[in-house]
Amino acid sequence: MKSDKIHVDTLVVGGGIAGMQASLDLANQGHQVALVEHSPSIGGMMIGLSKVFPTLDCCSCITTPKMAATAHHENIQLLTYCEVQSVTRNDDGFSVQVIQKPRYVIEDNCTGCRSCELVCPLDLPDVENEFGRTAHRVIYVPFTTAVPQKAIIDIDSCIFCGKCIKACPADCIDFTQTPQTLRVEARTIILATGFKVTPYDAKKEYGAGNLRNVIDAMMMERLLAPTGPYGRVLRPSDGKLPDSIAYVQCAGSRDETLGVPYCSRVCCMYAIKQAMLISGALPMADVTIYYMDIRTFGKGYEQFYQNAKAMGIEFVKGKVGRIVEDEDQNPIVRVELIDDNSRVAENKHDLVVLSVGMLPGYDTQPIYDVATAKDGFVQIPDSNVAPTVTTQEGIFATGTATGPMDIVDSIITAGAVAAEASAYMHLHSGSPAAPAAD
């Protein structure tokens, strides 16, 4: 039961892996945490992935237990489908106004039984989770492993037929819901606002999103995921099993023309990982990765890259200049082959995956007055020694809010931000950060 006013030690903004881990680390130290997430389920970008490098663990097997642990922790209060509206500083920290967006379903009563989904007569493309490749009902639980397991109504598409009202065993459909305002009093704030990917249609040389068999890596994650739309890798134009798949690296990173001069640091590894998974799913398929530099810098990553080479995945150095398609919608990649006597080649593939990069997910400037750097991510003034401390006292940042990073690094920075916030609260109250022995 949510009350209108919530007192916590720390407000964590963003329920992706970094926000969940920061919440768990603080809660395990005995701090009270409220976790605000703008979408109806926590889990962030990570819950949409297939398997994760370098261990090739199934991604859900890492994410869903963290989601469950976050949701069930006695010191963590989840505020899903909520957005921070304003932040004011007071003597004890911050007073934060949070808007609870209407689900049109009474959250406390919904059991996630999905009886409503069975009777709802309308299907909508599932754009949020599956890039429109599958459908969900107008009333729906966001996805199978969503936390919380609560239904939500897409009110703009609802025809108010009332079937869900009749079907709901818990009487929790409420078309009259309006946005509610909550007030959270917190001593510290942690920004874990994450990233979004560079739009795959941004680059006109790569077809500007008009080539049907050119997809981005997040779409490929869904094709590879066990919970994905088809349960296998099919190419979009004709549903064919692709025999030849190409990855175009730095398609949205290290590219001044897109305003993204920096390296997004995850794309090399996820492309190699996807190539390995494709090799498993489609053993006869050829996979080619066109790259500028292979940046497999993390622990165990170089060995991962060498394994991929040994598996027969082809690595071709060269920045792809252009992608067009033939009459059968096969993408044709034009590339200068640096390793091969500087020949310009036009290589035909069945499917091309753009290894898109990371952009900041959220501008922290307007509401939090937390400065961002020229790359748009949260500015960290003393980035070497205090990698989670922002320009605002008492406000910390973690995960991809502070720049591109992979899951391993996000989890590490989440641990770091918990230490920083805990130390800050200890210093500024004199009371022990952790409760005494009981």
Place this chain on the structure above:
Amino acid sequence: MPEQSDKSNPPEKELGLAPDPSPEEEPRIGVYVCNCGGNIGDVVNCKQVAEALRNIPNVVTSHSNMFMCSDPGQKLITDDIKEKGINRVVIGACSIFLHEQTFRQAVERAGLNPYLYYHVGLREQDSWVHYNHPEDATEKAIRLMLAGVAKARKMEPLEPVRLQAEKHALVIGGGVAGLRTALDIARSGLKVTLVEKSHFLGGRVAQWERVFPTGETARTLLQRLLEQVQAEPDITIHTGAKVVKTKGYVGNFQIHIRQQPRGIKADFDAVDQAIAACPVEIPDEFNYGLKTRKAIYQPYSGCYPAGPVVDWEHCTHCEKCLEFSHNHDINLDDTPIEFDINVGAVAVATGFRPYEPFPGEMGYGKFPEVITLPQLERLLAADGPTGGKLEWNGRSVRSLAMIHCVGSRQVDDVHQPQPDGQVNNYCSRVCCTATLNAANIIHERLPETRIYDVYTDIRTYGRGHEDYYTLASKNGVTFLRYFVEDIPEVYPAEKGSYYSMLVKVKDQLTWGEEIELPVDLVVLAVGMMPNPVDDLIGLFNITPGNDRFLLEVHPKLSPVETSVVGIVLAGTAQGPMNIQESCTAAAAAASKVVVLLGRGQVEMEPYVAQIDIERCQGNGDCVRVCPQEDAIKLETFSKNGTSFQRAVVTPANCNGCGVCVSTCSHRAIDVLGWRLDDYEAMVDAITAEIPVLEGVPA
């Protein structure tokens, strides 16, 4: 429930009956088979397994599910416990290392004792190894699950061993990672002892010139951190100190420390004369051998703790320095001191050392013009051997080549292995940006100097790192790319040539052309190797990985924890990292320590030995074989006037290894939760004919 006592509460010396291990309530078992998102389900027919288990005695319900570990999956279990009265849970899924805690918490949330759940490893022990034999794998899964059910029938509720925890942590290593860990732990209200084996804090960072991506000098960064550490009253620092012996477990490690004396008082005022008088000259490790130092030395002025020390290894006791010593300012007879501390957790921040090229590797050690990147940093440093001037043979360097991936990304049969037979097949991740940073500094100071950058891949991955690459390109650095099959060759130019050295590169950027670079200086961007910590590995029972760096439990689930609860990793002891990454990892390690110790109490697994005192004959075999200290001992009991000896277990010291069980000829010992009867029942279930098994009584 057997009473479990900790050290402060020794077992009472009276003879009681062993508790009855058989559960009183009728087992009602819930069976759950996880597809693990295809990891299991793509090989094992999970539905069939769940079906096969459905009609087994005591099994009340049996399901298969895509992700048992997800919230809906867990809800399946908790609902069954609440609604169907399930009192034993058997889950066939990944491995206990991944999700034992997850499921224990779920079971406990539903009101059941968390030890009434048993985890069958269907992924590692079945689907992953038998992926080519789905039918056999399914049968094996059924057998493993049957064994799980057999075990579940015998499971009993257990309580974790709860122990008082010292709210005090030990940090080993005084580089940036150790300093940052100490600071973060102390700031959260715990006490910290930091030991550093050298006599000075700051580690490798003190030797660096200017650091990326902030552009500040390493010394100012370090100074800032050191000031914060000094201002923290809850941090005690011992330099020149090493951990030599350890005992205990999470919450209560007893650490024995040996500290070398400094030999010289901090306020000694004739330092320079004493150093000048010392006749010993040895290579100065702080300057990576680019100059020499005496047996009385300080690495750099402004070091912390301030003032010189005696290098006991190299001091010849000639006593020439004593001429300048008044009031016993110098004491060459000083001896090490030893002391114990009790801590609840340990952070290992023992850092790295730069890769040392083999003699002759790319000309290193053979030609003085070939140096390493850390040596270059010393040449660039204002307090370095050349006062910050990049000079070679008395004149400014006019042309230099920097070669990447020396000692990193190595390949078998191409590179010479380390003494352990392994090459360094990992990326050291720091060297690319560090090299470009140095190139840009050189260009800033000597704009006319020609710089060649010979690389394999440029890995400027971090935030702001790409800017260094872009700037280097703008600065006119010439990039050449080599493949590992064609390692660049370094050799001297003909006598009288304008440049003394040549570097031959088969350059892939010009389609494999062989290019000779005429240079004054060759800089090898050497990678990172862990500082040798075999002693700590032995003392704490922690594990190195194949790359020799210390191993974490799981990169995502327990990224800074070792397999020993209470021992965490901070910084480059775990793998190559830059300063920012070290500080991040250090703070994360601190966070885990605070979680562990903040409550002043730790919980340990209840799987400890238990004596059936009726059966025990007191012959002491178990005491003799026990590898732990103080885990099991013979005590004298009396009954009806006769006294006799019986074995007694101290649960806090027992690690549940079971050696005592195997040695007891009277079958008087069992490990709680893993009794011999359990194993027998499981083996019977695995080997039984499957159809016949349905008739086996519960």
